[in-house]
Structure formats: C-alpha cells, structure tokens
Amino acid sequence: MSFAASLDDKQKQIYQNIAPSDEMGNYEENIKDTYIATSSLVLSAKEYKKQYFVGEVFSLELSAKTTENTEFDFELSFNKNKELVFLNPEAKWQKNGDEYNIKLYFEAQNSNAKLESIEVALSRNKEVFQRSSLLLEPLNFKRVNADKNYSQIVANDLSVKRTRTSYFDDKNLMMIVELRGENANLNDFHLKDETLIEQRIDNVRGDFNSSIAFYSAIFAPNKKSLDFSYFNLNTQKLETLSIAVELSADESVSTQSDLNPKNNDLVFYKQLGLWIVAGLCFVFFIFKRSYIALGIAILVLALSFFIGTDTQTGVVKSGANAKILPTANSTYFRTSKQDEKVEVLAKRQNYIKVLFEDGAIGWIDEKDLQEN
Structure with missing residues (x-):
C-alpha cells in the first residue's frame, strides 16, 4: 500500500496546502563562492605635492600590485571629509603586468578639506576577498585672495576663444563665451556679479588637463563689458580678462527686426514702393483718362496692404x-x-x-x- 493511499481526506488536504519551497532547483548555484586570496595587495602612490589652492584640480597616481590569478573588480573608498570632492569616479584601472595604475582627481572646496587615506578592495562576485589602505601625508589647502570679479577658477591658463552677443528678448542681451582651460575644472566658473540676470556653464568637454566649455550670461543692454579673473598657477596671481559687450554683426540688425516683425523696415519700403506706383497711375489716369491706369492703381494699392500681413x-x-x-x-x-x-x-x-x-x-x- 502506498503512502498516499494511507492518508485520510483531512491529512491529504494538509499536504495540498503546504506552500512550495522558494529554494532554487539547482543546489550548486546556492553554494556561496568564497574566494580566498593567495597573495598580498600592495598600494603605493607617486610623489605628490602637499599644498594646493582651494579650487585647484590636483591628482594622485595610485598603483596596486597583486599576483591574484583570477578575475576581480576594484572598489575604491576614501577617508576624507565632504569639503574634498572626488572628480573622476568613473576612472578605470590600467593593467601593466601584475601592477594596476589609476589617476585620481580631487578638488578642495574650502581650506578645511581633508584626505587622510585611500582604501582599495578586491572583490569577486560582489564579495570582497582582499583590501589594503594607503595612508597619505597631510594635505594643506590655501584660499585664493580673490577680487570681486573672481570666477572661482584656478588654472594653469584660462582663455577666451570666441564670444557672441545677441538679443535674448526685447529687454536684455545674452553673451555666450567659449572658454578654454588648462588644469582647470570649468564647471566651477561662476561670477558674483549683481548685474547678471542669469548665468550658466554648459557643454564642458575634454579632461582636466585641457578642456573647453560655453558660459552664457544674460544682462541689461547698458552693460559695457563682462569682466572676470582667475588664479593663474604659473604666475601665482590673479589674471583679469575683459570682454566688451558688442552685438554680433548678424544680430545687430536682423535680431532687432525679429523682435517686432510688424515693424520690419523691409515691409515698409515695399509698401512705400507700391504706393508710389499707385500714385503715378492715378496721375496718368487724371491727365490721360486711362481706365487701365486706374485699374492698375487700385490693384497695386490693394496689394500694398497685404504686404507683411502673412505672419505665421x-x-x-x-x-x-x-x-x-x-x-x-x-x-x-x-x-x-x-x-x-x-x-x-x-x-x-x-x-x-x-x-x-x-x-x-x-x-x-x-x-x-x-x-x-
């Protein structure tokens, strides 16, 4: 007699109500893959400066040496405060034999920034099997003695490649400036200028060694120039740049007429020409009694009032x-x-x-x- 046959109806109902197991059918996949390190992880850093300016982009070149003969991922962490910003979290390790190298970029937001140590962990299947820390010598950060036009940029060089000034609306102008920086974080560019209605930085491209970006500012048309300064790391002093506010050649006429299309001068001159033609036809009609001339005059006069009324x-x-x-x-x-x-x-x-x-x-x- 089978086991099922020996159960009464109540016992059968109990077994039918038991929830199925949520364990995977493949028991081998449930076995935790714990990897044990077979070698040590040695960290080192190339020689680096111990003093930087607030806003200066600086780098640390890190090396990790291991002879682990397996696939693994790197995990980075820092013993730092929030005043120090890690700029390139997407940086990739480069393998060279049994050594891996990476270049890390940082920037201090104020003089209280701290970076005490860097920790590197090796993981396999999201499980860390080895880690090592590198203690750093104390880093000091010095504030820039800035002026009122300071752009928050510390760089080896900052230059203006191109500018364009046009009407933003019927009350304000907009200037777009193409900036090029060396050893700079152009995302920081910002002016404490109360005459600017709005400003922003866009389309930053390149790396921290050399990059370009587009700065735009909106201001009233009575502004004469856009002035800003940056701290030059080579000369160790502030450098000032000044851009005169001048409408771009193709904006000074066309954009103004665009702002009020109904008052376009071209439309007026077209209408004036048609009125002159109509007037001559009327004069011809008066002296020659030519009804053809009268018809042309009426037609041209009517046509003149349709010029400029086809606004889309x-x-x-x-x-x-x-x-x-x-x-x-x-x-x-x-x-x-x-x-x-x-x-x-x-x-x-x-x-x-x-x-x-x-x-x-x-x-x-x-x-x-x-x-x-």
Missing part, C-alpha cells in the same frame, strides 16, 4: 524646451509649462525660431510646434 503663428507644446541657438549642444533657457501661442520668425534645419508672447525669442524643435 503656431502653438508650442507644453513641456517643449526653447534653446538659445539652433544647435544640438545649445543651452535650454525655458521650458513651456503649458501650450503657448508664438509667432514664427525663421527656420533652420530641424529648428524653428519663435517669438513668445512675453517677448522672449528662442529656437524649438520643429516637432514641438503645432498649428494654431
């Missing part, structure tokens, strides 16, 4: 971003919180230049514009 309008979708320039890397300066009526000013590739009801002008993606 549309609606920018809610959530659409407006850019400063019609390029992929341009800065977004506003996001529509709801559908907005706009006037279409121009089109370039996949971007459309629009005039918002509050006077702001920007470029939007053509897919974000719908018919009114």
Whole structure:
C-alpha cells in the first residue's frame, strides 16, 4: 500500500496546502563562492605635492600590485571629509603586468578639506576577498585672495576663444563665451556679479588637463563689458580678462527686426514702393483718362496692404524646451509649462525660431510646434 493511499481526506488536504519551497532547483548555484586570496595587495602612490589652492584640480597616481590569478573588480573608498570632492569616479584601472595604475582627481572646496587615506578592495562576485589602505601625508589647502570679479577658477591658463552677443528678448542681451582651460575644472566658473540676470556653464568637454566649455550670461543692454579673473598657477596671481559687450554683426540688425516683425523696415519700403506706383497711375489716369491706369492703381494699392500681413503663428507644446541657438549642444533657457501661442520668425534645419508672447525669442524643435 502506498503512502498516499494511507492518508485520510483531512491529512491529504494538509499536504495540498503546504506552500512550495522558494529554494532554487539547482543546489550548486546556492553554494556561496568564497574566494580566498593567495597573495598580498600592495598600494603605493607617486610623489605628490602637499599644498594646493582651494579650487585647484590636483591628482594622485595610485598603483596596486597583486599576483591574484583570477578575475576581480576594484572598489575604491576614501577617508576624507565632504569639503574634498572626488572628480573622476568613473576612472578605470590600467593593467601593466601584475601592477594596476589609476589617476585620481580631487578638488578642495574650502581650506578645511581633508584626505587622510585611500582604501582599495578586491572583490569577486560582489564579495570582497582582499583590501589594503594607503595612508597619505597631510594635505594643506590655501584660499585664493580673490577680487570681486573672481570666477572661482584656478588654472594653469584660462582663455577666451570666441564670444557672441545677441538679443535674448526685447529687454536684455545674452553673451555666450567659449572658454578654454588648462588644469582647470570649468564647471566651477561662476561670477558674483549683481548685474547678471542669469548665468550658466554648459557643454564642458575634454579632461582636466585641457578642456573647453560655453558660459552664457544674460544682462541689461547698458552693460559695457563682462569682466572676470582667475588664479593663474604659473604666475601665482590673479589674471583679469575683459570682454566688451558688442552685438554680433548678424544680430545687430536682423535680431532687432525679429523682435517686432510688424515693424520690419523691409515691409515698409515695399509698401512705400507700391504706393508710389499707385500714385503715378492715378496721375496718368487724371491727365490721360486711362481706365487701365486706374485699374492698375487700385490693384497695386490693394496689394500694398497685404504686404507683411502673412505672419505665421503656431502653438508650442507644453513641456517643449526653447534653446538659445539652433544647435544640438545649445543651452535650454525655458521650458513651456503649458501650450503657448508664438509667432514664427525663421527656420533652420530641424529648428524653428519663435517669438513668445512675453517677448522672449528662442529656437524649438520643429516637432514641438503645432498649428494654431
């Protein structure tokens, strides 16, 4: 007689209600893979300076030596305070025989920054099987004796490659500055200038040895120049740069007329020309009694009132971003919180230049514009 047959109905019901096990069917996969280190992990660092300036980008070159003959991952941790920023957490270790090298970049946010030690751990299957620490000699950080135009940049060199000034809206100007820095963190660029309505840094490219970025600032048109300084590590002093506020050649005329398309001078001159033609036809009619001339005069006069009335309008979708320039890397300066009526000013590739009801002008993606 089988075991199942020997159970009464109540006992069978109990066995049917037992929940299935959540253990994996493959018992070998449940066995923990514990790896035991077969060698030591030795850490060392190349010679480094002991004193830096606040805002200066500095690096530590670290070496880890191990003869472990297995696959493993590196895990980094630091005994530091929050005033010291680790700048390149995505850095990769480079293998050279049984030695692994990495270059770590840091920056002190104030003179109280501390970095006491670096710990490296080796892990396999997310389990650490070996770790080692490297004690560092004390690092000191000195504040820059800054002036009112200080840009928060400490660098071997900071230069201006190109600038462009244009109308941001009907009340303010916008300047875009292409910066190039050596041994600098251009993300830090910021001016404590009360005349600036808005400022930002975008599109930082390169590495800390050499990088470029685009700084943009919005200000009133009565501003004469954009002045800023940075601390030069080579000369050990502040260097000052000044950029005159001058409208770019293709913006001084075309953008102003774009700000108020209904007052475009070209439209006025076209209308004036048609009125002159109509007037001459009327004079010809009076003296020659030519009804053909009268008909032409009436037709031309009527046509003159249709010039400039074909303004195209549309609606920018809610959530659409407006850019400063019609390029992929341009800065977004506003996001529509709801559908907005706009006037279409121009089109370039996949971007459309629009005039918002509050006077702001920007470029939007053509897919974000719908018919009114």
